[in-house]
């Protein structure tokens with residue numbers, strides 16, 4: 001059973017208004033045994049309203065007393081969700097030099113410096129398929145150049161959330177070459193693939209990010225490391241759909257999931 005949530009936001013993230021202590025209390029009431037708080041650090045994010053950067057010293061100051069308070073009922077690990085793009089490598093390097101984390105998530109939220117969340121992203125391509133393909137290409141390129149900075153590649157098919165048609169189901173075969181290249185690179189560089197359960201509550205096609213076909217392919221290729229995260233921005237989403245996600249992973253053939261402690265993978269039974 002999955003009782004550890006490795007992808008959680010708090011009010012240090014530009015798109016979340018829930019204080020860290022409220023998320024921690026809610027994690028206990030959701031019967032989680034362990035969480036990692038991974039707020040957004042997207043250096044040079046192209047929005048003044050949502051800068052997606054925060055003061056890491058404040059994070060560390062907030063989390064230490066919370067770890068003490070929950071010593072007996074919840075293990076609270078330190079983490080960060082890094083927005084990846086090649087131009088921010090110096091800032092990423094400095095952050096990881098200045099602070100030590102249990103877990104670092106690598107996320108692609110921008111292609112050509114535009115978030116697929118924005119309609120302008122889709123308008124710049126002649127088809128949805130080309131726009132999704134460009135997202136995967138950007139993912140591979142960031143994985144190749146920045147893999148040494150993070151532990152798990154988050155929400156591999158993030159762009160699919162925001163298709164203008166609203167169609168969020170896609171076939172692995174439409175993108176098999178690029179997805180294969182991404183999965184093989186993850187395996188070769190010993191990165192985890194994140195299973196992000198937010199797709200269960202954000203989308204309507206009953207799947208995590210990435211979808212079942214991609215997870216099956218990762219398994220076929222010999223992928224072993226999977227981190228699990230709800231990507232909760234609200235207390236009610238903590239540990240969301242973990243049972244369903246565990247059943248899916250076991251059906252595919254996986255037997256364990258991965259949790260990072262001081263940047264080292266530890267395996268837990270599903």
Ligand SMILES: [Zn+2]
Pocket residue numbers: 081107109154155
């Ligand atoms: Zn993200």
Ligand SMILES: [Zn+2]
Pocket residue numbers: 007009081231
């Ligand atoms: Zn997130």
